Amino acid sequence: MSRFKLTFSVILFLHMLLGICVNLFAQNENDTSKTSITKKALEKGMDLITRSNRDSVLVEKAEEKFLPYEGRVIRNITVENLGFEFSIYGTEKPxxxxVGRIANKLHTNTREKTIRQHLFIKPNQLLNPYKLGDNERYLRDQSFILESRIVVTPIEGTDxxxxxxxxxxxxSFGGSLGGTIPTSPLLKVYNANLDGRGQGFEFDILFDHDRTPKVGIGLAYTKSSFLGSFADFTAYYTQLNSGISAGEEKEFATGFSLERPLVSPYSKFAGGAGWSQNWSQNVDSRPDSVFLAYRYNIMDFWMGYNFGSNKALQDRKREFLALRAFDGYFINQPDQENVIDESRYNDSKGILAEFTxxxxxxxxxxxxxxxxxxEDIPSGYNISTTWGYTNTMGLKRPYGDLNINFKKASKSGSFYEFNLNGASYLRKGIEDAVLQTGGTYYTQAFTLGNYKIRNSASILYTQLYKRVTSDWLTIRSNLIPGLRVEEVDATQRIALGFESSLFTPWSLIGFRIAPFTSFYWAKLKCYTxxxxxxxxxxxSLGMRIRNENLIFGTIEMKGTFLPTDDEGNSKFAFSFRKNLRFRKSDIFVTAPNLIVYN
Known part of the structure; x- marks a missing residue:
C-alpha cells in the first residue's frame, strides 16, 4: 500500500511538473508572439514617421491604410513613443x-496616460477607418507631438x-529673446509638455527703463484634453499687453478658457467657455488728460450638438447646431469725449445661433x-447660417449671415479653397452689410532632386453696403507686408497674392531653410x-527657417519693396518674425461668430 502511495505521488508530481512546463512554454510562446507583434508594429510606425527622406512627397487619404480592416474588433491598443534619435528625415548627420541624444536626456517623453487621454478609439469597438484617421490627425495637432501613426496588426484566425x-x-523646452535690444528686452521661457503630461507653462519678463514699473511679467498655463475630456484648459495673467486688448492703451489682463473642439464627425458635442478681465495701465507715464483709463470684462459661452454622429461609417455628412452668448461690459469707461462714442469703449453683448x-x-x-x-489638408464643404441679436453702444439689432466654404484636395497633391460670406444687421432695413468672397490655390509639391517647390495664389474681394457703425475697409500687413492703410473711407477692396517656396535639403544642426518670393497687389475704392x-x-524676397524637432515656431526674414505706400512714397520694408505657428489643421466647426473682414 505504501509502495502504491509512493508511486501515485511520483506520478502526480511529474504530472504537475509537466503541466507547469507546458504552461510556462505556452506563456513564453504567447509573450514572444505578443512581443513580436508589438515590435513589428513599432518598426512599421518608425518607417512611416521617418519616410521624409524618400524622394516622393506623401499624398494619401487619412483613412486609406485602415480601410482593409473596417469592421474588425479592436483587441489591444499599445502606445509607443520614439526618441529624438529617430528623425523624420531619416539618417541625420553625426x-x-x-544633439538628439542630449535632447533625450533633457526631455520627458509624453506619458502613455497622456496619449490615451487623447484617444477616442477604445478596445472592443469595431474598427472605423475614418475615425482612426481623425484620431491620428488629432494627435498630430497637439503642440507637443511632431508625428503620429496608428499601425493596425490583424490577429491570425480571428476577426x-x-x-x-x-x-x-x-x-518641449523653448525660449526666445525679443523686444527692443538692449533698451527693452523681452525674455520668454516655456515648456509645452511639462513632465510629459500634455501641460504647458510659459513665463515672460520684460525689462524697460522707460516703463513704469520697469519690469513686466506674463504667466500662462495650459492643459491639453483636460481629464481626458478633449477640452483644452488655459489660464493666464499678463502685464505685457498680450491679452485680448480691445482698446488702444497697453493693457494688463487675467483670464481663463475651456475649449472642446469637435474632434471627429463621430463626436456628439463641442463647446467652450471663457472669462477675462482687462484694464489699461499707464506704463508710459502719459498725462492723465491723454491716457485712456478703462476696465472691462469679457464673458463668452457656446455649446453645440452634432447630428448624425452614429451614421454609417462611410457617410461623413453631418448637421451641427450651436448657440453662443457673449457679454463684454465696461466697469470703467474712458473720460475723454473724443473716444466715448467708439464701439470698442462701450458695452457689447449678444446671442447667436448657427446651423451648419x-x-x-x-x-x-x-x-x-x-x-x-x-500635414493634414481638408477636403469637403461647410455651409452655415448664423442668426442672432446684438447690443453695441445701445444699438440693438438682429444679425444674420450666410457662409459657404468649399475645399478640394487632389491625389496629385494640389488643393484649393473657396469662400463666400455675406452678413448684415437689420434695423429698418439692411445696415452694415458685408459681402466677401475669395479663394486660395496651392500647386502640388514639385520635386527637383532633393529640392521641393510649392506655389500658391490667392484672391480676395470685399464690399461694404450701408455702413453705420462697422469699420471701413483697410489694408494691413496680412495683405501687403509693411503697408498700413487705415485712414481711408473705403467700401470696396480687391487683393491678390502669389508665392513660390523652395524647400531645400540645407540643414544646420537640424534647422532647415526655405527661401520664398511673393507678389502682392491690392486696390481700395473710396467715394469720398x-x-x-x-x-x-x-x-517680397525672404527666407523661412525651422527645426521641426523644436517647439519653437518658424523664423521668417522678409524684405518687401513698396513702389507706393499710403503717403505716395516708395519704400523698402524689412520684417523679422519668430515663433510663427503654422500648425493646426482645419477643424470641422467653430463657435458662432460675427463676420470678420479686416
Whole structure:
C-alpha cells in the first residue's frame, strides 16, 4: 500500500511538473508572439514617421491604410513613443544625432496616460477607418507631438486586430529673446509638455527703463484634453499687453478658457467657455488728460450638438447646431469725449445661433507650411447660417449671415479653397452689410532632386453696403507686408497674392531653410477721396527657417519693396518674425461668430 502511495505521488508530481512546463512554454510562446507583434508594429510606425527622406512627397487619404480592416474588433491598443534619435528625415548627420541624444536626456517623453487621454478609439469597438484617421490627425495637432501613426496588426484566425499608437515628440523646452535690444528686452521661457503630461507653462519678463514699473511679467498655463475630456484648459495673467486688448492703451489682463473642439464627425458635442478681465495701465507715464483709463470684462459661452454622429461609417455628412452668448461690459469707461462714442469703449453683448451642414475628409501631405512633417489638408464643404441679436453702444439689432466654404484636395497633391460670406444687421432695413468672397490655390509639391517647390495664389474681394457703425475697409500687413492703410473711407477692396517656396535639403544642426518670393497687389475704392481708386503693390524676397524637432515656431526674414505706400512714397520694408505657428489643421466647426473682414 505504501509502495502504491509512493508511486501515485511520483506520478502526480511529474504530472504537475509537466503541466507547469507546458504552461510556462505556452506563456513564453504567447509573450514572444505578443512581443513580436508589438515590435513589428513599432518598426512599421518608425518607417512611416521617418519616410521624409524618400524622394516622393506623401499624398494619401487619412483613412486609406485602415480601410482593409473596417469592421474588425479592436483587441489591444499599445502606445509607443520614439526618441529624438529617430528623425523624420531619416539618417541625420553625426552632430544632429549627438544633439538628439542630449535632447533625450533633457526631455520627458509624453506619458502613455497622456496619449490615451487623447484617444477616442477604445478596445472592443469595431474598427472605423475614418475615425482612426481623425484620431491620428488629432494627435498630430497637439503642440507637443511632431508625428503620429496608428499601425493596425490583424490577429491570425480571428476577426480582431491590435492597434499600436506610435508618436514622436517635439522637444518641449523653448525660449526666445525679443523686444527692443538692449533698451527693452523681452525674455520668454516655456515648456509645452511639462513632465510629459500634455501641460504647458510659459513665463515672460520684460525689462524697460522707460516703463513704469520697469519690469513686466506674463504667466500662462495650459492643459491639453483636460481629464481626458478633449477640452483644452488655459489660464493666464499678463502685464505685457498680450491679452485680448480691445482698446488702444497697453493693457494688463487675467483670464481663463475651456475649449472642446469637435474632434471627429463621430463626436456628439463641442463647446467652450471663457472669462477675462482687462484694464489699461499707464506704463508710459502719459498725462492723465491723454491716457485712456478703462476696465472691462469679457464673458463668452457656446455649446453645440452634432447630428448624425452614429451614421454609417462611410457617410461623413453631418448637421451641427450651436448657440453662443457673449457679454463684454465696461466697469470703467474712458473720460475723454473724443473716444466715448467708439464701439470698442462701450458695452457689447449678444446671442447667436448657427446651423451648419458639413462634410469633410483629410489628405496627408508635406511641404505646405511644414518642412517635411506630415500635414493634414481638408477636403469637403461647410455651409452655415448664423442668426442672432446684438447690443453695441445701445444699438440693438438682429444679425444674420450666410457662409459657404468649399475645399478640394487632389491625389496629385494640389488643393484649393473657396469662400463666400455675406452678413448684415437689420434695423429698418439692411445696415452694415458685408459681402466677401475669395479663394486660395496651392500647386502640388514639385520635386527637383532633393529640392521641393510649392506655389500658391490667392484672391480676395470685399464690399461694404450701408455702413453705420462697422469699420471701413483697410489694408494691413496680412495683405501687403509693411503697408498700413487705415485712414481711408473705403467700401470696396480687391487683393491678390502669389508665392513660390523652395524647400531645400540645407540643414544646420537640424534647422532647415526655405527661401520664398511673393507678389502682392491690392486696390481700395473710396467715394469720398480725391483719388477714388487707390492701388498698392509689394514684392517680397525672404527666407523661412525651422527645426521641426523644436517647439519653437518658424523664423521668417522678409524684405518687401513698396513702389507706393499710403503717403505716395516708395519704400523698402524689412520684417523679422519668430515663433510663427503654422500648425493646426482645419477643424470641422467653430463657435458662432460675427463676420470678420479686416
Amino acid at each position: 552632430i544632429v544625432q549627438k 480582431s486586430v491590435d492597434l499600436a499608437i506610435v508618436t514622436r515628440d517635439i522637444f 451642414v458639413y462634410e469633410q475628409d483629410f489628405f496627408k501631405t508635406q511641404y505646405v507650411y511644414g518642412f517635411g512633417r506630415t 477721396c480725391e483719388d477714388r481708386y487707390q492701388n498698392f503693390t509689394g514684392i
